[in-house]
Amino acid sequence: MNKVRIAVIGCGRIGQMHARNIDLHEKTTLSCVYDVNSEFAEKISRELNVFSVQNVEEIFNNNEIDAVLVSSPTNTHIDFIEKSVAAKKPVLCEKPIDLDIDKVNQCYERLKGNTIPIQLGFNRRFDPGHQAAKHSLMNGDIGELHQCIITSRDPGLPSWDYLKVAGGQFRDMTIHDFDMARFMLGEEPVKIFAISNALINPKIKSELNDSDTLMIIMETASGKQCHINNSRSATYGYDQRVELFGSKGMVISDNRKPHELKKYNSEYVEKQEPYLNFFIERYQEAYMNSITSFVETILEKKPVSVSFDDGRRALILAEAAYKSVKSGKFENIN
């Protein structure tokens, strides 16, 4: 197997990006694309000169397809994961696995014993800056980790339609930060405290019972402390910072700018342009690296880099966060 032949299921904004990455990646070939809305599939099909299939089963039945990337709506993820596994095709599935933790747990049970690689789409783990932070921690550069601080703010409110179905800020947005926290802490958080509010648009609270601004504190069994803060609207661009503070030092994976032009005049110095606007620009390398990781799992039998269980545990943290918001207590994480 020279190049991994991958089919993309779900051709929305993220699916299109994945399709393009697979087309570009030197170790993958884009086999075909599918979307329940065939227009979406055809658009990317034309752009990349690749087949679009009408029936998703064509993908699972096709022996010339080695693997599947799932970026369809969240409520279809479990089905497509299970179908991929049944067809013995490694699958890279976008987060979250599902908004319903019970369904995720049931799927988890059903998949016990499965050996087909399932990689979850937590792209941020593959960001060069965040990876260098983790690498530095593993190297002992900062000694024992004491505090992990994750600042994660989106550049603007998503549409009301999106918010209505997104599953809530903790499950939809913070889920990435929960995964980042687990990745950096190197051990499971055992307790969580969270507050949330709708400070940007109060209707998000009054009408959707959701939030746009939140803060979290988590603790691990060994006492490591982790803070997460989220906002849906950072006017200055997508704000993505990870700080690891330890007994011997600190590392900060800071924001990226579109270029390094600095401006100076009588009012200011070192003024720069807003940060890269959102995840597709900011995590461009990360998304490509996640494909590389998927390929290495398939071709070199490396262990899965982000497992189904990683996806499940991030969701468990989100559930515990909701519980804490309600109870006002430092909740145990099961």
Add this chain to the structure above:
Amino acid sequence: MNKVRIAVIGCGRIGQMHARNIDLHEKTTLSCVYDVNSEFAEKISRELNVFSVQNVEEIFNNNEIDAVLVSSPTNTHIDFIEKSVAAKKPVLCEKPIDLDIDKVNQCYERLKGNTIPIQLGFNRRFDPGHQAAKHSLMNGDIGELHQCIITSRDPGLPSWDYLKVAGGQFRDMTIHDFDMARFMLGEEPVKIFAISNALINPKIKSELNDSDTLMIIMETASGKQCHINNSRSATYGYDQRVELFGSKGMVISDNRKPHELKKYNSEYVEKQEPYLNFFIERYQEAYMNSITSFVETILEKKPVSVSFDDGRRALILAEAAYKSVKSGKFENIN
């Protein structure tokens, strides 16, 4: 009154600094110094060529002394504040007012109706960077404040002897951050959650029932969110950052370096020397500005910049933090 004539009570490390600042300040004169340990007083007396008094009452009885700066041990603060007030001398007193909130409340009651200026020694409010942050917020630069994040880490563990009497990390160290939070939030926090641990030296927990590493979340009535993190030991220097995030933007008051030398070689770029080591260096301008503020209250009848009640409320937050650590709950602040 051309220059304000000030006596300094308490000539330890901080008292000496204050004495020097009063000597340097163009609007103040150092009248005399006192320390219960006369050696300390005499040292600074010789250095600055100023009288040292043997009996502290000489200060309160002296008509040629306009005001008093108190930097004696914490348990003497209330007494000296009350004596200053009785002698009708404005007083600038180091934080905290006392470690015992009951004593502070009793003093607060006794002082009701008092019109003699009492300024509390929360030096950080006067830091040019933090002041510029507050100014920017007041100007509307960042719109409505949504999140305030205070990172505050000392450069190394204090001595065991100090830790034994310091009154606990929340009362001794975080007290400054509680004041900074109140200063920046512009409204009172109404709820607090806190965790703490001894990750640097476990004996601080096992023997002193104290902590060296902590995290806090507070919320105001209008929903503003505030996170504080503290460590007693940041190897890279005194880490003092304040971030204000709002609906229209963000300001960060960042750390200061001793100079701006950047180093580049095959291993790194833009490497700089550790941050200024501790509060006397880092907040040099702030301490001097706090004298200026004290002088303006006296000479120009400006309102007190940091009041007795500010000192009391910071301590109330510390008490509520201890309660939350015990209960694991989001505690109300009375």
Add this chain to the structure above:
Amino acid sequence: MNKVRIAVIGCGRIGQMHARNIDLHEKTTLSCVYDVNSEFAEKISRELNVFSVQNVEEIFNNNEIDAVLVSSPTNTHIDFIEKSVAAKKPVLCEKPIDLDIDKVNQCYERLKGNTIPIQLGFNRRFDPGHQAAKHSLMNGDIGELHQCIITSRDPGLPSWDYLKVAGGQFRDMTIHDFDMARFMLGEEPVKIFAISNALINPKIKSELNDSDTLMIIMETASGKQCHINNSRSATYGYDQRVELFGSKGMVISDNRKPHELKKYNSEYVEKQEPYLNFFIERYQEAYMNSITSFVETILEKKPVSVSFDDGRRALILAEAAYKSVKSGKFENIN
């Protein structure tokens, strides 16, 4: 014409990069590749699944090829440019046009009246940071330009074999900075002073009569001042800075880092990894943007962004620099 079909002549390191970019670019198709050393052509031919031709004439005679990219050895550039023009195929040719200014001038004469687009490979003009600097200047952000300072240092000495045929540091390396100076100054330099030396490896002077370290001052008719400094060996990575200083302010297009990880410990703060190593990494976006510009000239009839004359004038500056090094005088530029 939907996509511009481009053939690549010369498949060395830069030719391969161009071939990949043309393959990736959404508005271009890689038609075929050619290298006098057919092994090179076949390597990239296999990688990108594209024909390699044995005889370069097949390119010029092929009606299904719309344009040509020339990245063959310098001494073949003029021939391939003229053949492209004869075949009415727009050509994007790597710098320099030739090492011999007389040959360049002769070609220039022969091409008078030509209307087929010829774009020169001065990639740096297309760098987002440098472009933003130029844009800011054109916008009036910095008022009248007074000084332009270009720092340009390669990350390490090239091979001896390369140095022997490169044509000298001013023609091979500084040529980019001459073009950048002209691009930024917005008017022609009329005088130049230059010094050069072999401080990294003295044999470069004693055996090759060449240099590795140099400084230049140029002046325009209106009095604008420009400084260029070059070194062949910056241990900290490819150093590419442009500073524009004017009557109302300044802009600096600064270096790029591979990511934004900053390290802190008892020895340092804000330490970062060396800059991107060399031009292929540093100017990745610039190279791609130069293809876009070439496409816009072809499809939208936009004027050529970097003309043959731009290539010629950069070489004239190099010649004048050599003259100044010899004479020790502020030489006129003809």
Add this chain to the structure above:
Amino acid sequence: MNKVRIAVIGCGRIGQMHARNIDLHEKTTLSCVYDVNSEFAEKISRELNVFSVQNVEEIFNNNEIDAVLVSSPTNTHIDFIEKSVAAKKPVLCEKPIDLDIDKVNQCYERLKGNTIPIQLGFNRRFDPGHQAAKHSLMNGDIGELHQCIITSRDPGLPSWDYLKVAGGQFRDMTIHDFDMARFMLGEEPVKIFAISNALINPKIKSELNDSDTLMIIMETASGKQCHINNSRSATYGYDQRVELFGSKGMVISDNRKPHELKKYNSEYVEKQEPYLNFFIERYQEAYMNSITSFVETILEKKPVSVSFDDGRRALILAEAAYKSVKSGKFENIN
């Protein structure tokens, strides 16, 4: 001798600053002040509660004065230096020694054999950042020095009256950069090329035959290259940067800001306030450190840190720069 008792001659803006520094410095006492315009002397006399003398000879005749600081008009420097030496009082004299190199050379001859310390007021050598750069170079951090780049721009044009008597930009302003170059290069420049122009205000050229914008290249005997650029008007504050580039790396002593507040919104990130406005703010620590150095020469018999000859050589470079501007040649420095 406990504290060095110093008299200040010349109480203009810089003299007043020196008087205050001497008053503050823990190892010096301000003995008295003198200014030919007695009002100036009395102003600072009242502020610092120190005598002002009517006749400057009182200073040289007074046995209770240990040393002299000269900050009177330039054309009086030589006289006061010689009077100090005659009175056996160490002298710290502001730059330049004189605007007339012949007078300086004559004085130099007359002073041969003198052992009374004469320190020149090149304050920048004592700046913590520039000193750290030099220290790093001496330590071998950057290997052999290849290029030194000095950017030095004043925050705004001085008054016309000042310009008329300042002696020309090279002698008045660049003199500091010539000294900095010599300090950093560690060996004498042997050749110089310079251009200058009046780009800010053309009348400076047409009416005063002077300049406001200039560039210089110098070379040492071993081939080290040095670039200086100057402007009289940087809208963004006093721009003072020194870059040392060597075989193993680089150090940059960068600009200082009044504080570290960074602003972020939809238009920009990391925007900061203009740099410290001018030399008294920017070089505050440097001026104080220069007093310390003077004291160490007197009390500890350390060698003079900045000698009369350093002052003379900086002026020789200025003279050679003028010669080069006229001749358009790389001039030898005698």
